[in-house]
Structures are given as C-alpha cells and as structure tokens.
Amino acid sequence: MIIAITGASGFIGTRLVRRLEGHEVRAITHRTGNMAEAVADADAVVNLAGEPVSQRWNAGVKQRIRESRVGTTRGVVEAIEAARKQPSVLVSASAIGYYGSRGDEILTEQSAPGSGFVSQLCIEWEREAQAAARLGVRVVPLRIGIVLGPGGGMLKFVLPPFKAGLGGRLGSGNHWMPWIHIDDLVDMITFAIHDAQLNGPLNGVAPEPIRNSAFTRSLAHALKRPAVFPVPALALKMLFGDMADLMLASQRVVPEAAKQAGFRFRHPDLDETLAGII
Numbered sequence: 001m002i003i004a005i006t007g008a009s010g011f012i013g014t015r016l017v018r019r020l021e022g023h024e025v026r027a028i029t030h031r032t033g034n035m036a037e038a039v040a041d042a043d044a045v046v047n048l049a050g051e052p053v054s055q056r057w058n059a060g061v062k063q064r065i066r067e068s069r070v071g072t073t074r075g076v077v078e079a080i081e082a083a084r085k086q087p088s089v090l091v092s093a094s095a096i097g098y099y100g101s102r103g104d105e106i107l108t109e110q111s112a113p114g115s116g117f118v119s120q121l122c123i124e125w126e127r128e129a130q131a132a133a134r135l136g137v138r139v140v141p142l143r144i145g146i147v148l149g150p151g152g153g154m155l156k157f158v159l160p161p162f163k164a165g166l167g168g169r170l171g172s173g174n175h176w177m178p179w180i181h182i183d184d185l186v187d188m189i190t191f192a193i194h195d196a197q198l199n200g201p202l203n204g205v206a207p208e209p210i211r212n213s214a215f216t217r218s219l220a221h222a223l224k225r226p227a228v229f230p231v232p233a234l235a236l237k238m239l240f241g242d243m244a245d246l247m248l249a250s251q252r253v254v255p256e257a258a259k260q261a262g263f264r265f266r267h268p269d270l271d272e273t274l275a276g277i278i
Contacts, residue, residue: 007048011152047092073128092129098122101249108256145205149182168229173213175250178205181267222274
C-alpha cells in the first residue's frame, strides 16, 4: 500500500512509520506542492499533524493549535480532492477533548460533544476530515487520549518530578484520565486503515480509564518513589493558563467502537504499561 502521513516525524508518527515497514510511506510536509505529491495515488492517508498542546496557552497559542489542526486537515482533504485517484480511507487525528469535562459519565463514540475551546476545536477538526466522505473516502476520526510511551507524550513531562520524588496528583485527583499505550494506538491506526467496515469516530483509549489519583499511585509505584506533593488547581492555572482546564478535565472515555470491531489491546493494564515503559 501507499500510505501518506502528516506528522510523520512526531511522537506517534515515527512509530507508525516503523510499523508500516513494507509499505510505501510518504511523509506529508508543508513544503510547497508536497501535500499534493504525497497524496497522489495514495491508498490511505493518516493525518496526525498538530501544534503541541503541552505549553502555556494564550490567544496566539490557541490560534496556532487550531490552525495546525483545522487548517492542515482542510489542506489534506483539498489535496485528496485534487488527486487523480482518491485514497480509500482517511484516518484523521482528533482528541478526547471532543467530549469536554463530564465527571463520571461513561463516554462512547456516540456521546454528544462538550463545550469550550477544545471541544469546539475537535468539532471543527473532525468536520474538516469528514468533508472527504463526499469524495467516497472512508473517514475515521481518531479521538486520542493520553498517549503513554518512552521518549515522548505525557511521560516526557511528568517523569522528571516523579523521579525526583516530587510527584503528586493534579488538583483533587478525582478526574478520569483516558490513556493508551503508544503501541496500541499505532495498532489502532493500522487496524482502521485495513478494516473497511470501520467508518466514523474511534476512541483511541485503553479499555479502562483511571482516575488521576490512581494514575499517580501507579506511576510512583513503577518508579519506586513517593508521590506526596499534589499540585493545586490554582497553581496549574498559573503555570499553564487555560490548558489547566484540559489537565483537570474528567473524561471517562471507553473504546466502544474498537471493541465492537474486534480490536485487541496488547497493553490494557496501566501498571503493566508503566512498568514496561519505565
């Protein structure tokens, strides 16, 4: 297969490229004309591009986050439309932020979106991707949770304080954290590419979400360090601006569509996942 990928050099993209060894993989970049060249004659397109969200948010950062997702996805669909032959599938990243903060409510792919900046961003992001459906392309928006893996993602930021014995829960620690091992996420992307019956949103999360307090205990146990320094919500707000709301959002998201389609997780247990990574 010929598979074109945006974000191929990122945390998820680099591992996806390795997993697709044996296929012709084309990295879509922002170089003039590259997007059309990469998409031409591709059998599948995977859209993973996006400005990192792990930074202090202000109006300018929010605009970059939005444009790097919504604008890039629009460009991908335009390139698909201009191609001599359309790909059979577009797997396009989205995020569990689609659902907003919903307390203990169990959230599946059929749940309504939430409100606020991130939810609206995901709605627009997915709307741009779904525009490819009118071209006869199967579209799978992948609502990605907290990705755990070596060398990047959430752990890149939380491991240093935890290793120093300065880790702790965020706020009350009662909020739900939908997580996924990066290997399972990459498996889910390849599964979505090849399973012609998959159409529509897919929650890229492990089967069992966990509360932040339990995640904190599990990570501390894997590191054999204490975790007794909680970070107050106010301190998070001062450090990260509006991104603090995302860090404290409670999202009890489950991968209902993946389970119904027969997808099998290799790393469903958080303790095993963290022990293996660390």
